[in-house]
Amino acid sequence: MTFLSFLISGLSLGSVYAIIALGYTMVYGIAKMLNFAHGDVIMVGAYVCFFATTRGNMPALVGVLLAMVVCTILGVVIERLAYKPLRAATSLAVLITAIGVSYFLQNAALLLWSSNPKVFTSVVGNETIKLFDGRLNISVIAIVTIIICLIIMAALTLFIGKTKMGKAMRACSEDKDAAQLMGIDVNFTISITFAIGSALAAVAGVLLCSAYPTLMPTTGAMPGIKAFTAAVLGGIGSVPGAMVGGILLGIIEIFGKGYISTQLSDAIVFAVLILTLLIKPTGLLGKQINEKV
Amino acid sequence: MTTMLKVEGINVYYGAIHAIKGISLEVNEGEIVTLIGANGAGKSTILKTISGLLRPKTGQIHFMGENITSVAPHKILKKGLAHVPEGRRIFLQMTVQENLDMGAYTCPAGDVKTELERVYDLFPRLLERRNQIAGTLSGGEQQMLAIGRALMSRPKLLMLDEPSMGLAPILVEQIFNIIQEMNKAGTTILLVEQNAQMALSIADRAYVLETGTIPISGTGKELAASDEIRKAYLGG
Numbered sequence: 131m132t133f134l135s136f137l138i139s140g141l142s143l144g145s146v147y148a149i150i151a152l153g154y155t156m157v158y159g160i161a162k163m164l165n166f167a168h169g170d171v172i173m174v175g176a177y178v179c180f181f182a183t184t185r186g187n188m189p190a191l192v193g194v195l196l197a198m199v200v201c202t203i204l205g206v207v208i209e210r211l212a213y214k215p216l217r218a219a220t221s222l223a224v225l226i227t228a229i230g231v232s233y234f235l236q237n238a239a240l241l242l243w244s245s246n247p248k249v250f251t252s253v254v255g256n257e258t259i260k261l262f263d264g265r266l267n268i269s270v271i272a273i274v275t276i277i278i279c280l281i282i283m284a285a286l287t288l289f290i291g292k293t294k295m296g297k298a299m300r301a302c303s304e305d306k307d308a309a310q311l312m313g314i315d316v317n318f319t320i321s322i323t324f325a326i327g328s329a330l331a332a333v334a335g336v337l338l339c340s341a342y343p344t345l346m347p348t349t350g351a352m353p354g355i356k357a358f359t360a361a362v363l364g365g366i367g368s369v370p371g372a373m374v375g376g377i378l379l380g381i382i383e384i385f386g387k388g389y390i391s392t393q394l395s396d397a398i399v400f401a402v403l404i405l406t407l408l409i410k411p412t413g414l415l416g417k418q419i420n421e422k423v
Numbered sequence: 424m425t426t427m428l429k430v431e432g433i434n435v436y437y438g439a440i441h442a443i444k445g446i447s448l449e450v451n452e453g454e455i456v457t458l459i460g461a462n463g464a465g466k467s468t469i470l471k472t473i474s475g476l477l478r479p480k481t482g483q484i485h486f487m488g489e490n491i492t493s494v495a496p497h498k499i500l501k502k503g504l505a506h507v508p509e510g511r512r513i514f515l516q517m518t519v520q521e522n523l524d525m526g527a528y529t530c531p532a533g534d535v536k537t538e539l540e541r542v543y544d545l546f547p548r549l550l551e552r553r554n555q556i557a558g559t560l561s562g563g564e565q566q567m568l569a570i571g572r573a574l575m576s577r578p579k580l581l582m583l584d585e586p587s588m589g590l591a592p593i594l595v596e597q598i599f600n601i602i603q604e605m606n607k608a609g610t611t612i613l614l615v616e617q618n619a620q621m622a623l624s625i626a627d628r629a630y631v632l633e634t635g636t637i638p639i640s641g642t643g644k645e646l647a648a649s650d651e652i653r654k655a656y657l658g659g
Contacts, residue, residue, distance in 0.1 A: 294528070301514050301525050307476055308512040310496040311505070313529035313576060417516070 131265045136388045137381065142272035142341065144380020145279030149334040150357030151364065151372035152286060153327030159303040159367040160323045163221065166228040167208060168331060169354015170235035175201045175332030176339040176349060177243055180250055190253035197332040205328025206321050214317070232351070239347035247346045250339035275337045282330065283373050290369060299323060303367070352396075356383070359403040365416020374414060424451045426485075427580055427611050428473065428504075433482030435465075435472050442468050444635040445482070450580065455602070455612040457622040457643065460632030466615040467509045469632070470582050473613075474506035475499045487579070501529050505578035509585050509615075511569040515558035519549055522557050522568055526575030535575075542571040545601060563594040570601070574610075581605065582613045587621065599625055623647040 150172060157165045175197040182193035212231050216224050254274050258267045290296035301309040302319045310316055338353055339345050356379060364375025379399060386398035406413060428450040435443035443465050450456045458466050471477045473484055475496035484492045491499050500506075514522050523542060527535045543550040546567045552560060557568060566586055573581060583602065587595040595618065603625055606612050616622035623629055626643035631652065639652070646652045 294524070297517070297521055297524060298528060300517060300521075304514045304516055305512055307496075308508065308514065309525070310476065311474060311500060311508060311512075312525045312572070313497045313500040314525070315495075315497045 131262065132388065135266055135268070136384050138268055138272055138276075140381035140384035141377065142275045142380070143384055144360075144377035145275045146334050146338045146341075146353065146376075147357045147360045147380050148279055148373045148376025149282055149330050149337070150353060151361040151376040152282070152369065153330050154358055154361040155364070155366055155369060155372040156299075156323050156327050158361070159369075160299055161209075161213065161320050163213065163224045164228060164358070164366075165213075165324075165327075166225070166354070166358070167212075167231035167235055168327065169350040169352075169357070170232050170239075171201050171205055171208075171328050171331040171350065172335035172338065172353060173239060173345075173347060173350030174204060174235065175335035176250065176345050177239065177248075178332070179253070179336045180248055180339070180345055183251065183253070194253060194333065194336050197336060198329045201328040201332035201335075202325045205324040205331070209321060209324040214320075232354075236347045236351070243347065245347065247344045250343040250345045252340035252343065253336055254340065269341070271337070271340045275341065278333065278337065282333070286326075286369065295319070295322060356399055359399060359406075361413075362403055363406050363413055365413025368413065368415045368417065371413055371415035424453070426450070427452045427487060428613065429485040430469070430473065431483045431485075433469075433472060433479035433484065435468055435477055435479050437468075442635055443472065443479070446632075446635070446637055447482075448630050448637065448640075450611060450613050452579075452611055453606075453609070454627045455606050455614060455625055455643075457614040457616055457626040457629045458632055459616055459619040459622055459629060462617070463634070464632040465635045466632055467584050470506060470508075470584050470613070470615055473582065474504065500576055500578075503577075503579035504582070505573040505576050505580070506582045507569045507573045507584060507586065509588070511565050513557045513565055513568050513572065515556070517557055518554050519557055519560070519568055520553045522572050523549075523575055526572035529576055534577075538575050538577060542574050545574070545604070546571050562589050563591070563597075566590060566594075566598060567601075570598070574605070578610060580611045580613060582615070584615045585617060586614070587616060587618045595621060619652070620647070623652075 153168050154165065157163065178197040178200045179193040182188045182196045183190055208231055212227050213224060216227060252271050254270050257270045259270065260267055290299060298314045298319050301312065301314060302316050306316050335350065357376065360375040360379040361372050363379060364371025379402065382402060383395050383399050386395040390398065426449050430446065430448045432445045432447055433443055434445055446469060458469065460466055468477065472479050475494060479492065483490060486502060486504055514525060523539060527538055530538060548564055549567055549571055552564065560568060570586065586598050590598065599621055602612060614622055623643045623646055629641060629643050629646045630637050631639040
């Protein structure tokens with residue numbers, strides 16, 4: 131029974147990682163950069179939802195939608211101001227800038243909302259479902275998280291595979307010059323990618339804080355870096371990879387916590403990152419990079 | 424005969440390297456114009472500059488009477504100027520059909536079907552392989568896809584960069600026949616080729632490019648008959 135309970139917690143945490151990893155991997159696929167500020171967008175989303183529902187007395191759903199809108203704008207503005215001027219710069223310059231943006235967001239949050247942790251109220255309440263005469267307790271938020279993750283995955287797969295904008299995103303990620311010659315506005319496409327990734331980050335932030343209710347300016351940092359690990363595990367740049375990597379990493383973390391050691395669980399997660407890079411740097415579903423002659 | 428494309432004294436640099444040195448050329452409506460010259464002379468650079476992927480430091484480019492020198496590439500395409508780049512540059516991980524969809528990115532949704540039928544008529548081979556991943560096509564099929572993809576936007580002027588590269592002679596002939604067919608159907612062509620003989624045989628006019636400058640130009644027939652050109656580019 132504990133196995134089942136761990137599995138459900140793992141799936142739920144993995145769902146959050148998967149949603150965050152989708153943002154990482156889509157941005158990497160198209161802009162060829164690691165947006166290390168992505169984790170902090172999660173934190174901003176959670177704060178927006180927190181203030182909307184507590185101070186603003188708005189219904190939870192409105193709070194989530196508001197968080198998505200704010201994060202979408204934030205993501206697009208970050209890209210325009212910080213990353214777009216560096217389109218032709220070295221990847222190291224962009225990486226350092228992304229880390230800078232991450233610190234900027236954390237410290238801005240510190241100034242605005244102080245370092246005192248806020249207690250986040252779950253958007254779906256704290257009920258649990260008791261099964262097998264109370265031997266298996268499943269929290270509603272875990273189920274809701276898994277369902278929302280599945281919906282996001284299905285919607286995103288359809289969007290990228292079937293819509294004109296989704297195909298344009300794939301075209302840009304493969305060959306930006308050729309995409310421009312098709313009449314695709316590459317800058318606009320990159321903005322849309324950041325917008326989608328950031329809106330997903332807001333959802334992830336709300337779901338994460340509903341399950342783990344301590345909200346601080348640094349709340350997004352650790353899940354962000356773990357989702358990055360998930361994206362690498364699945365194969366950075368690959369959308370199905372981010373989904374698989376996220377779910378797997380969540381399960382690994384919870385099983386590590388449950389069966390091995392609570393203190394070691396983070397070490398186990400990052401050992402996965404190191405092992406992936408050592409054994410299969412392209413990740414589980416990553417594409418082999420074929421150099422064209 | 425109206426001038427469709429007018430390139431005036433463009434200078435293009437790659438960092439410190441002065442790649443294109445004050446080149447001017449013109450393409451008139453309905454013509455096939457070819458730009459020939461040795462490897463590294465700057466033929467592809469000129470096409471990239473016309474389609475907006477590169478910017479000239481000085482000089483101007485006019486298309487259909489409009490100055491397009493500093494217009495973004497995706498907007499230049501919308502004005503009716505399509506570019507089949509060197510090395511085809513098709514989207515290797517997308518299907519044939521999806522590549523053509525991308526070619527029609529700027530088309531109104533209602534027109535896509537007509538364009539698609541036209542391209543599949545011209546290249547029945549692509550219709551057979553419509554759901555295949557483009558990376559698995561043969562070289563000739565990839566070239567057909569690259570040309571077909573560019574045609575989806577119904578360009579007034581089509582620029583082709585080395586369409587014969589890496590193709591078997593029979594396929595080269597086929598591609599050149601298609602270029603002539605497209606021209607007869609009303610598309611003006613600017614063709615960059617290493618295969619000078621082939622290019623001159625179908626061209627109305629030609630420019631010869633030599634390390635960034637154009638020393639010689641004339642009609643296709645004149646150049647094909649010129650001793651100088653024969654020696655330098657036609658192998659005797």
